[in-house]
Amino acid sequence: MHARDDLVVDNLRVWFGHGARRREVIHGVSFELPAGSSFGLIGESGSGKSLTCRSILRLLPPGGSIGGHIRYGGVDLAGLGEGAMRAYRGSRIGMIFQDPLTALNPVMRVGDAIAQVIAEHGRIGTRPARSAAVEMMERVGILDAARRAHDYPHQFSGGMRQRIVIAMALAAQPTLLLADEPTTALDVIIQAEILRLIDRLRRDRGMSLLLVSHDLGVVASVCEQIGVMYAGELVEIGPTQQLLASPRHPYTRGLLESLPEAGDQGRLRPIPGAPPDPAARPSGCAFAPRCRLATEECRRQPIPLIGVDEHRASRCIHVQQLAEAVHG
Amino acid sequence: MAVLSVTRSRRVGRGITRLFTLPGWERRVGLAGVLVVALLATAAPLLTAYDPTVLDLPHALQPPSLAHPFGTDPFGRDIFSRVLYGARIDLQIGLIGVAIPLVCGTAIGLVSGFYGGWIDGIIGRIIDVVVAFPFLVLVIAIVAMLGPGLVSFYIAVSLVSWVAYARIIRGEVLSARGREYVLAARMLGYSDARIMFRHLLPNVVPAVFVFAMSDIVLDILTGASLGFFGLGVQSPTPEWGVMIAEGRDFITTAWWMVAFPGLAIIVVGLFFSLVGDGLADVIRRIDAR
Numbered sequence: 001m002h003a004r005d006d007l008v009v010d011n012l013r014v015w016f017g018h019g020a021r022r023r024e025v026i027h028g029v030s031f032e033l034p035a036g037s038s039f040g041l042i043g044e045s046g047s048g049k050s051l052t053c054r055s056i057l058r059l060l061p062p063g064g065s066i067g068g069h070i071r072y073g074g075v076d077l078a079g080l081g082e083g084a085m086r087a088y089r090g091s092r093i094g095m096i097f098q099d100p101l102t103a104l105n106p107v108m109r110v111g112d113a114i115a116q117v118i119a120e121h122g123r124i125g126t127r128p129a130r131s132a133a134v135e136m137m138e139r140v141g142i143l144d145a146a147r148r149a150h151d152y153p154h155q156f157s158g159g160m161r162q163r164i165v166i167a168m169a170l171a172a173q174p175t176l177l178l179a180d181e182p183t184t185a186l187d188v189i190i191q192a193e194i195l196r197l198i199d200r201l202r203r204d205r206g207m208s209l210l211l212v213s214h215d216l217g218v219v220a221s222v223c224e225q226i227g228v229m230y231a232g233e234l235v236e237i238g239p240t241q242q243l244l245a246s247p248r249h250p251y252t253r254g255l256l257e258s259l260p261e262a263g264d265q266g267r268l269r270p271i272p273g274a275p276p277d278p279a280a281r282p283s284g285c286a287f288a289p290r291c292r293l294a295t296e297e298c299r300r301q302p303i304p305l306i307g308v309d310e311h312r313a314s315r316c317i318h319v320q321q322l323a324e325a326v327h328g
Numbered sequence: 329m330a331v332l333s334v335t336r337s338r339r340v341g342r343g344i345t346r347l348f349t350l351p352g353w354e355r356r357v358g359l360a361g362v363l364v365v366a367l368l369a370t371a372a373p374l375l376t377a378y379d380p381t382v383l384d385l386p387h388a389l390q391p392p393s394l395a396h397p398f399g400t401d402p403f404g405r406d407i408f409s410r411v412l413y414g415a416r417i418d419l420q421i422g423l424i425g426v427a428i429p430l431v432c433g434t435a436i437g438l439v440s441g442f443y444g445g446w447i448d449g450i451i452g453r454i455i456d457v458v459v460a461f462p463f464l465v466l467v468i469a470i471v472a473m474l475g476p477g478l479v480s481f482y483i484a485v486s487l488v489s490w491v492a493y494a495r496i497i498r499g500e501v502l503s504a505r506g507r508e509y510v511l512a513a514r515m516l517g518y519s520d521a522r523i524m525f526r527h528l529l530p531n532v533v534p535a536v537f538v539f540a541m542s543d544i545v546l547d548i549l550t551g552a553s554l555g556f557f558g559l560g561v562q563s564p565t566p567e568w569g570v571m572i573a574e575g576r577d578f579i580t581t582a583w584w585m586v587a588f589p590g591l592a593i594i595v596v597g598l599f600f601s602l603v604g605d606g607l608a609d610v611i612r613r614i615d616a617r
Binding site for chain 1: 444507508509511512513514515516517518519526527530531
């Protein structure tokens, strides 16, 4: 193994557009993902969580550019050439997607699709790659894998397709797995199965996992650490248990309160308002216009991430007030 | 190796069989017709006793009879043999005249759609320029510059008709490029060439095959037109367009000279059109799945 396959994202910035129309959409995101650990990014649509995830493989939609550092195993991916970057994609860093139907090539038999990854990155022949592909399919829980390897994606159910996407992502034995909303397109029961599968495979292989989701429950069930994103920046970061038990940012608290619980009726409390337009961000705290605790001070200047204790940090100057509210 | 033992060649074989077994009568009739025509062209020496180019002046301009089912021309040549042998040339014109632009146009459209940006801009402008000219006029102009003959014809057709394939493929690539499987292929670290040819190409190429079927018909007609104008295949080589040109002066006295090669063009055109329609139908059904 290399230095240690830690992922360190340091002051990541992402821009779109050129010249006068250039807009910063990710404003300096930093977090660490030590080898073998799991980190969850949550936030609403448009908060920048998926972009952050894609930036790691440097595959942004057209017009995007990246600043800051993304160190993986001691190498800064943000500064690598396209050729060197390709060596990381798929082989050392795997990725799974939201929609398992469109993520699979419709005219390629699933066994071939997986075998291709193995042959490409493992530099082995087609035949051993094919038997390895079937083995991989068995490992992600596909019954009768040898026969089903001949089937096309449309012959599988949604959950099974996602298993195949996972098998493809893991085929080259990556040390880091990026999962961008891997269960959003699935129903709740299948969702739980897929999450259990991802978690088990991660532990078995000592992989690191970066899970992106808008669903706190999903992230909480498999991630040791959570980062909450809002309007292109991390607003709170900390260990899952503590973050859920006593959120130290009003946005995180808002997210928790807006979660439905079985049996609850009429107790949902949505966060009022909508996230700011990236072109017209407020000068101070980005969340201030929707925040109950907001004061003059919040609107004056951007709020830095403030350490709450040695493991946690929050982008809120009213941390103390939040802590009292939870305990009191 | 019990697993995944079905080899690629067997799969291709199964694909071809399926062209016949899938429901839909147009495709099956068309394919069968094309195969029969190809067979007749190949077996021409067995089917007729006459050489298509040897003169037999005593038997000139005979109407259809048992000895000469399609009659004879002013040089006493048997029209039936000339139509049969002509099928060899005209099928060749249709296939080669479509294969070259299909391959070139597909590759160019793939690159154009995949990379976009300035590459797409330049290719798009070139396509616009070529499309601005009427097809037949441009082909005739190029052949006239290069000198009459089949090779000139193939060059001219390739230079002109690749644009149709490039446009179709480019459009298909633009819609396929945004799919997650293309992103997934990039995330897996595949090279651009691999993504284009192994992932995108199989998804976009069916559309082009449907067009190719009607393009074959157009090509045979173009080849025949050039033959008619004296710019394509040269007499005495039997070619349907040339034969119609030769029969022009006799149309009131020896109708069989133009009728049978003309009929041959119509029949072959019909068969290829049926195949094209049938293929389009199959693709629609697969897309709807």
